[in-house]
Amino acid sequence: MNIFIPYAKTDTMKRVGNQPVKVQKKSKADDEARDPIQVYCRIRPVSSYVESPCIKVVSDTELQVYCPPDERGISKEGQFTYKKIFTDYETQEVVFQDLGLPLIEQLLLGKSSLIFAYGISGSGKSYTMTGNQEDGGIVGRCFDVIFNSIRDYQARRFTFKPDKLNGFDVFSMEDAMIFKAEDFKNNVRNPPKTPKRKDGETDRIPFDYKIIDIEQDVAYSVFISYVEIYHNYVYDLLEDVSDGEIRRNSKIIREDATGNMYVHGVNEQEVYNADEAFDWLKKGQLRKRTAPTFLNMDSSRSHTVFTIRVVQAPLDTDGVNIIQDKKYTVVSQLSLVDLAGSERAGKAKTTGQRLQEAGEINKSLSNLKQCLKILYENQSSSNLRNIAEKIPYRTSRLTHLFKSFFEGSGSIRMLICINPLSDYAELLPVLQFGEMSGSVQVKRMTPLRMDLGLTPGRRKVVDIQSVNRIPCVLEENTRGQMEKKKSYDVKENCFSNYLNLGPPLPELVGDDLLDEEKRQELIIALDQRIKKKDELREILINQSNDIRSQLVFLETNFAGAKQEINSLQILRDQDTNKIKQYQNKALLLENEMVSLKRKLESLDSENKRLKSDLNAKENMLNQVSVDKDLLKQKYNTKIVKKQEQLSRDFKDKWKIQENEFEAKLQEKKRKLRHIKNIVESTESIPGHFSRRPVKRTLSDESLNKLEPVVNDAKPTDFKANEQSETVLRHLRSRRSKSCDPHERWIEHKPPVPTPLQTIMQPKMKKRKSVTKLTDAKTVSNNGASKYCLLTQGSNEQGIPEAKLYKADIIQTMGGGAQVVFNDVETLKQDSPLGGSPVKSRIQAYNNEVRAHGGDTDDVQAKCYGIQGGYTPVSRK
Numbered sequence: 001m002n003i004f005i006p007y008a009k010t011d012t013m014k015r016v017g018n019q020p021v022k023v024q025k026k027s028k029a030d031d032e033a034r035d036p037i038q039v040y041c042r043i044r045p046v047s048s049y050v051e052s053p054c055i056k057v058v059s060d061t062e063l064q065v066y067c068p069p070d071e072r073g074i075s076k077e078g079q080f081t082y083k084k085i086f087t088d089y090e091t092q093e094v095v096f097q098d099l100g101l102p103l104i105e106q107l108l109l110g111k112s113s114l115i116f117a118y119g120i121s122g123s124g125k126s127y128t129m130t131g132n133q134e135d136g137g138i139v140g141r142c143f144d145v146i147f148n149s150i151r152d153y154q155a156r157r158f159t160f161k162p163d164k165l166n167g168f169d170v171f172s173m174e175d176a177m178i179f180k181a182e183d184f185k186n187n188v189r190n191p192p193k194t195p196k197r198k199d200g201e202t203d204r205i206p207f208d209y210k211i212i213d214i215e216q217d218v219a220y221s222v223f224i225s226y227v228e229i230y231h232n233y234v235y236d237l238l239e240d241v242s243d244g245e246i247r248r249n250s251k252i253i254r255e256d257a258t259g260n261m262y263v264h265g266v267n268e269q270e271v272y273n274a275d276e277a278f279d280w281l282k283k284g285q286l287r288k289r290t291a292p293t294f295l296n297m298d299s300s301r302s303h304t305v306f307t308i309r310v311v312q313a314p315l316d317t318d319g320v321n322i323i324q325d326k327k328y329t330v331v332s333q334l335s336l337v338d339l340a341g342s343e344r345a346g347k348a349k350t351t352g353q354r355l356q357e358a359g360e361i362n363k364s365l366s367n368l369k370q371c372l373k374i375l376y377e378n379q380s381s382s383n384l385r386n387i388a389e390k391i392p393y394r395t396s397r398l399t400h401l402f403k404s405f406f407e408g409s410g411s412i413r414m415l416i417c418i419n420p421l422s423d424y425a426e427l428l429p430v431l432q433f434g435e436m437s438g439s440v441q442v443k444r445m446t447p448l449r450m451d452l453g454l455t456p457g458r459r460k461v462v463d464i465q466s467v468n469r470i471p472c473v474l475e476e477n478t479r480g481q482m483e484k485k486k487s488y489d490v491k492e493n494c495f496s497n498y499l500n501l502g503p504p505l506p507e508l509v510g511d512d513l514l515d516e517e518k519r520q521e522l523i524i525a526l527d528q529r530i531k532k533k534d535e536l537r538e539i540l541i542n543q544s545n546d547i548r549s550q551l552v553f554l555e556t557n558f559a560g561a562k563q564e565i566n567s568l569q570i571l572r573d574q575d576t577n578k579i580k581q582y583q584n585k586a587l588l589l590e591n592e593m594v595s596l597k598r599k600l601e602s603l604d605s606e607n608k609r610l611k612s613d614l615n616a617k618e619n620m621l622n623q624v625s626v627d628k629d630l631l632k633q634k635y636n637t638k639i640v641k642k643q644e645q646l647s648r649d650f651k652d653k654w655k656i657q658e659n660e661f662e663a664k665l666q667e668k669k670r671k672l673r674h675i676k677n678i679v680e681s682t683e684s685i686p687g688h689f690s691r692r693p694v695k696r697t698l699s700d701e702s703l704n705k706l707e708p709v710v711n712d713a714k715p716t717d718f719k720a721n722e723q724s725e726t727v728l729r730h731l732r733s734r735r736s737k738s739c740d741p742h743e744r745w746i747e748h749k750p751p752v753p754t755p756l757q758t759i760m761q762p763k764m765k766k767r768k769s770v771t772k773l774t775d776a777k778t779v780s781n782n783g784a785s786k787y788c789l790l791t792q793g794s795n796e797q798g799i800p801e802a803k804l805y806k807a808d809i810i811q812t813m814g815g816g817a818q819v820v821f822n823d824v825e826t827l828k829q830d831s832p833l834g835g836s837p838v839k840s841r842i843q844a845y846n847n848e849v850r851a852h853g854g855d856t857d858d859v860q861a862k863c864y865g866i867q868g869g870y871t872p873v874s875r876k
């Protein structure tokens with residue numbers, strides 16, 4: 001077996017003998033550290049008789065391409081530099097060693113990588129990536145190297161299981177055994193289909209390489225998946241399609257919690273050895289879409305991605321079991337991408353479906369180119385604006401799937417495959433793309449393995465100490481049996497060493513002891529044995545001393561360790577107590593939270609109820625206010641109408657009263673004018689006094705000391721003196737008591753006069769009372785010389801007032817009579833207490849009427865007549 005010593009170590013790796021690899025901690029500088037995409041170029045072999053028309057390899061890193069002169073004699077050429085150029089005579093093994101092997105080493109260290117093969121159709125991409133049975137490609141060789149390297153450190157099958165989220169769950173040994181038993185049962189029921197071997201197919205030649213310097217205190221498991229991207233859809237090549245089903249369902253690409261892209265729901269197979277992995281590869285290859293074209297008899301019509309994922313989990317302190325905490329599990333992946341070949345329809349002579357496929361292939365490849373170009377431009381110093389253009393990863397599934405790699409989740413290597421028979425126009429874009437990709441930098445990934453602080457070499461100690469230990473992988477192969485046997489041999493050898501005291505003693509027969517020679521021989525042999533025995537004793541003593549001192553040392557160590565353990569235990573107990581306290585607190589807080597939550601909920605519901613009540617009440621209030629407004633409006637209009645009506649009525653009444661008063665006034669004026677005329681005519685008669693109207697009131701004190709008004713007394717303005725002292729101007733006028741007893745009076749009074757209850761009653765001895773004056777003869781033929789008209793009403797203050805209009809009846813020549821008014825007596829009553837005398841009088845009158853069995857309504861009506869100037873009793 002070859003042992004691979006890596007030729008190129010990255011700065012993050014440090015190797016010292018067989019010591020486990022220590023990974024430097026991630027520094028800030030590492031975050032910024034970037035590595036270029038490493039681009040390799042492989043020229044496929046062609047017949048030795050044919051010479052490449054336009055390619056010339058200058059060195060193992062430089063390649064020249066030139067275009068033969070055209071008809072105008074113009075020739076073109078260009079030089080391209082790559083990490084390494086594999087010429088046509090370089091074997092698959094060499095290519096693998098340069099391209100694949102370092103990535104396997106990184107894979108086992110927990111670092112991810114991506115290799116993709118790019119080139120024109122038929123340039124040898126699939127050959128390089130997968131190869132064939134006899135001469136395996138990169139994928140098959142990867143299996144061999146991986147399993148050769150981890151064989152002694154493999155975890156039991158089913159210890160890890162994909163969690164469907166691009167991570168892995170870790171299970172105990174017992175769980176793994178249960179899963180294995182279930183899997184065994186399933187396999188018995190549905191035996192897996194192994195691809196049939198083609199006629200003449202030989203056995204696979206395993207690649208005998210091994211990486212010796214890997215971490216031994218971890219357990220490894222390997223998972224593989226195989227997908228193809230066809231027409232921009234992702235299909236699982238390891239998915240079993242049931243007999244009825246024609247095609248597989250496409251898968252979607254997702255991003256996991258750490259930002260890595262993955263094919264969701266893809267079938268990830270755990271493989272335990274290279275042959276098993278190779279079987280799956282073959283299975284997938286049979287499902288891969290290929291078709292014959294003019295350029296390649298077995299041309300890939302899809303991009304295929306073969307992914308190897310290595311899962312590692314550290315061993316516990318005892319070095320026996322795996323630490324089941326998921327966070328210590330390291331997953332690294334190596335994606336091997338065989339891109340479908342770019343092809344020109346004319347050259348490949350494709351039509352129909354093949355042409356469509358070619359279109360899709362070219363589209364996705366051009367998007368890959370575009371992404372890398374933008375990445376390059378974003379990184380280049382010429383990007384002065386320092387504005388990163390958005391990279392269209394999502395445009396195609398191919399770039400979407402590898403987005404995380406371009407963004408720094410692992411290193412990238414590209415293999416440009418070239419068919420030397422291709423012409424300049426075909427080669428140039430491929431070579432240019434390769435060179436441009438070499439200038440793109442991707443962030444350097446730091447392996448994620450965590451330092452648990454456990455003693456290195458735990459597995460080795462267990463291996464040495466337990467000779468009879470059954471290795472965890474014993475059931476997987478017979479290697480363990482051999483090792484077991486080996487350990488027994490060691491044991492036996494050790495004991496034989498200790499028991500061998502020297503060469504065998506000479507055989508003595510009979511008198512041999514008497515023979516000096518024989519005796520000497522025996523003495524020498526015995527001496528030798530004694531010597532050997534002493535030596536052995538000395539060794540034993542030394543060893544026992546050593547062991548003793550070691551024991552002492554160990555004991556002191558042990559005592560120290562014990563002490564340390566005790567203190568640690570105390571600390572642990574304290575921590576446990578603290579944890580318990582915190583747990584109790586958390587529990588209390590949780591309970592409190594629950595009760596608060598409940599309270600909050602009840603308050604919430606109460607709040608909601610109150611809110612709804614409030615809303616209902618608000619609605620009611622709104623309704624009431626609306627009703628009120630409506631009512632107000634209604635009453636306002638009613639009031640306005642009523643006011644208008646009242647004002648109209650009032651105006652009408654006012655008009656009527658005004659007219660009445662006007663008529664009365666006119667009448668009075670007419671009468672006054674008439675009186676004036678009479679007066680003026682009597683004034684002209686000698687011996688007559690000029691007469692002025694006299695106004696007297698009952699309250700007038702001057703009434704008792706009546707003095708005749710002198711004729712030449714200055715006329716007084718009636719209006720001006722209305723409120724002043726009353727003046728008796730007519731000497732003949734007297735109060736009733738002083739009436740001439742011989743005078744005959746015609747008393748004209750209302751039909752039902754209101755009793756005035758006063759002592760100052762007119763006293764007319766000779767009189768004729770009439771209630772209505774319809775005939776003139778009543779005045780003229782009666783021989784009466786005086787006329788008295790009694791009116792009863794109320795003044796402006798509502799106080800009843802009685803007026804006596806006195807007149808002289810003058811017989812006329814024609815036998816008629818003229819009534820000349822010459823005096824007015826006004827009778828007015830005031831209460832000294834300020835009350836209404838009318839009311840009391842009416843009350844008294846009513847009482848009196850009732851006492852005599854009369855009806856008070858009539859009296860009431862009369863009162864109305866007195867107070868309001870209106871009498872319902874009609875005068876005839």
Ligand SMILES: Nc1ncnc2c1ncn2[C@@H]1O[C@H](COP(=O)(O)OP(=O)(O)OP(=O)(O)O)[C@@H](O)[C@H]1O
Nearest residue numbers: 044045121122123124125126127296299300340341
């Ligand atoms: N280095 C090589 N040595 C021997 N044969 C080779 C080599 N490279 C390619 N070939 C042969 O060339 C043919 C085409 O190669 P391959 O199928 O790998 O091309 P490809 O680039 O994958 O084409 P496509 O893109 O159409 O799938 C195959 O028959 C393969 O065996």
